[in-house]
Amino acid sequence: MIEIRFHGRGGQGAVTAAEILAKSAFKDGKYCQAFPFFGPERKGAPVMAFTRIADDPIRRRYQVYNPDYVIVLDETILEAVDVLSGLKEKGKVLINSKNEIDFNKNIESYNIDATGIALDILGVPIVNTVMLGAFAGATNVVTADSIINTTKETFPGKIGEKNAKAVQVAYEKIKYR
Amino acid sequence: MIKVISANRALAEAVRLARPQVIPVYPITPQTSISEYLASFVADGDLKAEYIRVESEHSAISAAVGASGTGVRTFTATSSQGLALMHEILFAAAGLRNPIVMGNANRALSAPLSIWNDQQDSISQRDSGWMQFFAENAQEALDFVIQAYKISENKDVLLPSMICIDGFILTHTVEPVNIPDQEDVDNFLPTYQPKHAYLDPKDPMSLGTFTDPDYYMEARYDMEVAMERAKEVIRTVNKEFEEVFGRKYDLVENYRCEDAEIILVAMGSICGTIKAVIDDLREKGEKVGLLKVIAFRPFPQEDIYQAVKNAHRIAVLDKNISFSIGGVLYNEIKAKIDVDASSFILGLGGRDVSPEDIINIIKQTRNPTEPDVITWVGLKEEE
Numbered sequence: 001m002i003e004i005r006f007h008g009r010g011g012q013g014a015v016t017a018a019e020i021l022a023k024s025a026f027k028d029g030k031y032c033q034a035f036p037f038f039g040p041e042r043k044g045a046p047v048m049a050f051t052r053i054a055d056d057p058i059r060r061r062y063q064v065y066n067p068d069y070v071i072v073l074d075e076t077i078l079e080a081v082d083v084l085s086g087l088k089e090k091g092k093v094l095i096n097s098k099n100e101i102d103f104n105k106n107i108e109s110y111n112i113d114a115t116g117i118a119l120d121i122l123g124v125p126i127v128n129t130v131m132l133g134a135f136a137g138a139t140n141v142v143t144a145d146s147i148i149n150t151t152k153e154t155f156p157g158k159i160g161e162k163n164a165k166a167v168q169v170a171y172e173k174i175k176y177r
Numbered sequence: 178m179i180k181v182i183s184a185n186r187a188l189a190e191a192v193r194l195a196r197p198q199v200i201p202v203y204p205i206t207p208q209t210s211i212s213e214y215l216a217s218f219v220a221d222g223d224l225k226a227e228y229i230r231v232e233s234e235h236s237a238i239s240a241a242v243g244a245s246g247t248g249v250r251t252f253t254a255t256s257s258q259g260l261a262l263m264h265e266i267l268f269a270a271a272g273l274r275n276p277i278v279m280g281n282a283n284r285a286l287s288a289p290l291s292i293w294n295d296q297q298d299s300i301s302q303r304d305s306g307w308m309q310f311f312a313e314n315a316q317e318a319l320d321f322v323i324q325a326y327k328i329s330e331n332k333d334v335l336l337p338s339m340i341c342i343d344g345f346i347l348t349h350t351v352e353p354v355n356i357p358d359q360e361d362v363d364n365f366l367p368t369y370q371p372k373h374a375y376l377d378p379k380d381p382m383s384l385g386t387f388t389d390p391d392y393y394m395e396a397r398y399d400m401e402v403a404m405e406r407a408k409e410v411i412r413t414v415n416k417e418f419e420e421v422f423g424r425k426y427d428l429v430e431n432y433r434c435e436d437a438e439i440i441l442v443a444m445g446s447i448c449g450t451i452k453a454v455i456d457d458l459r460e461k462g463e464k465v466g467l468l469k470v471i472a473f474r475p476f477p478q479e480d481i482y483q484a485v486k487n488a489h490r491i492a493v494l495d496k497n498i499s500f501s502i503g504g505v506l507y508n509e510i511k512a513k514i515d516v517d518a519s520s521f522i523l524g525l526g527g528r529d530v531s532p533e534d535i536i537n538i539i540k541q542t543r544n545p546t547e548p549d550v551i552t553w554v555g556l557k558e559e560e
Contacts, residue, residue, distance in 0.1 A: 019181075022181055022352075023181045026181050031353060032351075034350065034351050035345075058352065060450050061446050062450055
């Protein structure tokens, strides 16, 4: 079983990202589960969301304490939250940042200027789909095709097309960096 | 068709498939997205029902009683404080023998104010005459609704059903759910044809009349008989459901109990985590099992007894508290079955229950320090 934890701020689409990732894994033939950190959501407040992906039905129903992957949608959250909390030994971190982040630990991390890509393609700084494209590029957990298809289903019409393009750009940026 | 959806959505899909004709709901907090999905289905023409927005949960269940009293299939949904506000009319719905089905998102009651999960809300309605079914996952939420109509509408039962889904843990989690075809559901659950008391202008009668001491006890006794008879009806409906849809249910689910020395007894979503822990411990040779209580009312005492009678000791996990006596499920089992049992109160107001908590419960049950002590799991020490 693979466990992914999303960190973001209310309004950035972390919960939607967790659900798109789960649905994409399902398209790839896996079992899946996605849920928000249970609580009231306020715009701007630190939020978490979780995805579990496995080859067998998923029965566990508690928050993800030891993630295999951490996806950080907002760099400023590092000042408020220990995003590495419980991260598995060979875990990876993917963060929305122009700069490489030194986590001072022996942790494999990827950075991508998701805000730049989102502003460029979507015209708004909503980075959730961009980060999923980057995640598909950084890992073998999910295929970029499934992320693109689920994104189009989640956001029908022009917005979906634009988001799909953003996914593709982010995927290639990380995959062929 | 398998879709990745939440338990709220799964429950709403089941309601759509069951084709109720009247859906009265109070659409404001603490309502769930169940009512939103149903509103969309009705607005989009996917469900032909009268969708009534009322001014409170008390009115929602009252309107459901009125609609059900005319002999039509009826649904409503609520959660926590909303269910508490319905309390008075829940007894009327059961006493009038209205086969209403309701979805309840299990959430804590105020005060202190909380929006998170526990099961105090529905447990506190246990004497209302409603059947209560606790779902472990979104699939069960869907399957239980479809079966509940068939059980409630059975002429030997005619009691309302409450489908209980853990707030947030199920209501806000998406996972794969098999949504049955309308044709299969129509064959399994045909249009409701009331044969008992219902309001029809062509054949006028009175319902819910004043009852003097010569009759009240008999009416209550009839409900007791119906609730007992419901056990057999549930089993029959479970079998018919399995034949059509391939998923097997019973009043309880017996998970690796056969040779178990320690058996955990629990209800709802926590059973998923317990099963995962049991599988891990079984690999290490520990003989542990889970008895999942699906039907809390009618209370399946015989099924529980048969499952736990050979265990050394059982642990009963309650997401509720009846002050000064402990967990309700624990006390009901102790009252009916002579078994060595430990009582655990956990998960109140959304306190997360981890696998380590379950492992500790098993350890503590295996080596009880003192009998009859009630353990509050994860309680913070006083500073």
